[in-house]
Amino acid sequence: MKILLTGGAGFIATHTCVELMEAGHEAVIVDNYVNSQPEAVRRVEEIVGRPVKTYEADVCDKDAMNRIFDENEFDAVIHFAGLKAVGESVSIPLRYYRNNLDSTLTLCEVMAAHGCKRLVFSSSATVYGVPDEVPLREDMFCKGCTNPYGWTKYMIEKILMSVVTADPSWSVVLLRYFNPIGAHASGRIGEDPTGIPNNLMPYITKVAAGQLEKLTVMGNDYHTHDGTGVRDYIHVVDLAKGHVKACDYAAAHQGCEIINLGTGVGYSVLDIVHAFNKANGLNIPYVIGPRRPGDVDACFADPRKAKELLGWEATKTLEDMCRDSWNWQRNNPKGYHS
Numbered sequence: 001m002k003i004l005l006t007g008g009a010g011f012i013a014t015h016t017c018v019e020l021m022e023a024g025h026e027a028v029i030v031d032n033y034v035n036s037q038p039e040a041v042r043r044v045e046e047i048v049g050r051p052v053k054t055y056e057a058d059v060c061d062k063d064a065m066n067r068i069f070d071e072n073e074f075d076a077v078i079h080f081a082g083l084k085a086v087g088e089s090v091s092i093p094l095r096y097y098r099n100n101l102d103s104t105l106t107l108c109e110v111m112a113a114h115g116c117k118r119l120v121f122s123s124s125a126t127v128y129g130v131p132d133e134v135p136l137r138e139d140m141f142c143k144g145c146t147n148p149y150g151w152t153k154y155m156i157e158k159i160l161m162s163v164v165t166a167d168p169s170w171s172v173v174l175l176r177y178f179n180p181i182g183a184h185a186s187g188r189i190g191e192d193p194t195g196i197p198n199n200l201m202p203y204i205t206k207v208a209a210g211q212l213e214k215l216t217v218m219g220n221d222y223h224t225h226d227g228t229g230v231r232d233y234i235h236v237v238d239l240a241k242g243h244v245k246a247c248d249y250a251a252a253h254q255g256c257e258i259i260n261l262g263t264g265v266g267y268s269v270l271d272i273v274h275a276f277n278k279a280n281g282l283n284i285p286y287v288i289g290p291r292r293p294g295d296v297d298a299c300f301a302d303p304r305k306a307k308e309l310l311g312w313e314a315t316k317t318l319e320d321m322c323r324d325s326w327n328w329q330r331n332n333p334k335g336y337h338s
């Protein structure tokens with residue numbers, strides 16, 4: 001299949017691009033590099049040994065998107081593009097709503113006008129909000145999100161469901177990601193956050209590299225086995241392979257499916273610190289600090305639907321995730337600017 005990846009230069013998208021191409025698909029990237037680097041695409045080309053057709057454009061720019069669709073006949077689109085920093089979304093909500101919703105609306109209009117009706121969307125477990133129970137199943141009622149970023153994912157899910165209701169010949173897969181970490185085994189592509197990382201694993205790897213002094217464990221009074229927050233960490237290469245399966249599924253079915261991409265196993269913050277130390281022979285200094293607003297006790301997937309519908313399940317271990325995260329950081333101390 002010929003597949004367009006919006007936001008194709010990002011962390012999850014670059015790993016997906018590699019897996020798609022290695023599975024024999026043709027991937028085309030559109031990215032405005034607002035939060036990514038052209039170097040990331042160059043590294044993908046290096047890994048797969050082939051050029052990747054890339055457009056520098058904003059998905060909100062309808063003329064540019066029309067031109068891209070005029071020049072290519074896409075079998076499917078994976079929509080990764082979007083602003084994604086939770087804290088920033090609280091301070092500049094309108095930018096988040098405008099960008100994430102507008103880009104999706106523009107994309108769907110351009111797709112419909114060009115007769116391309118297969119779409120895989122990067123949603124997030126954040127749409128489950130504060131869960132009543134875990135593991136999280138796709139059919140659970142989502143009571144509401146804790147920040148504007150999460151609401152954009154929630155609203156986009158609703159928009160795409162409405163598109164399918166109005167025209168059931170569309171095929172939409174809403175992938176709810178849990179916590180992607182790790183990096184490609186080559187150490188050539190990985191997560192490259194700007195500034196001080198908000199997320200746990202990039203923070204740990206920067207402490208390991210000596211770029212940050214110590215980790216603050218945000219809260220140790222949660223209702224979990226050691227008091228620290230529990231999440232479902234998934235290796236980004238497993239996650240990427242889930243996208244390849246989702247594209248296959250979209251090609252063979254019509255309608256809309258919500259699918260969790262997680263491992264089904266929850267690890268606490270301290271579990272991660274200990275696993276990281278063990279896998280890499282390091283000793284990450286940490287202190288216990290206050291809770292971060294909006295954080296929940298535990299969030300992990302029921303991954304059965306992905307297995308049933310896509311024939312996909314995560315195979316990499318926490319050790320793999322810790323080793324590959326550090327391998328990427330160690331080899332690229334300044335990310336793609338190294």
Ligand code: UD1
Nearest residue numbers: 086124126198199200203216217218229230231269294295
């Ligand atoms: C966060 C976002 C989620 C987004 C996801 C993307 C929030 C509330 N949620 O998920 O919407 O989809 O990132 O990957 O921000 N922690 C520390 N110290 C740190 C950083 C994190 O103790 O310096 C803890 C957190 O309290 C949490 C766990 O580590 O218990 C994971 O945090 P993080 O990596 O930020 O992911 P989430 O909060 O689960």
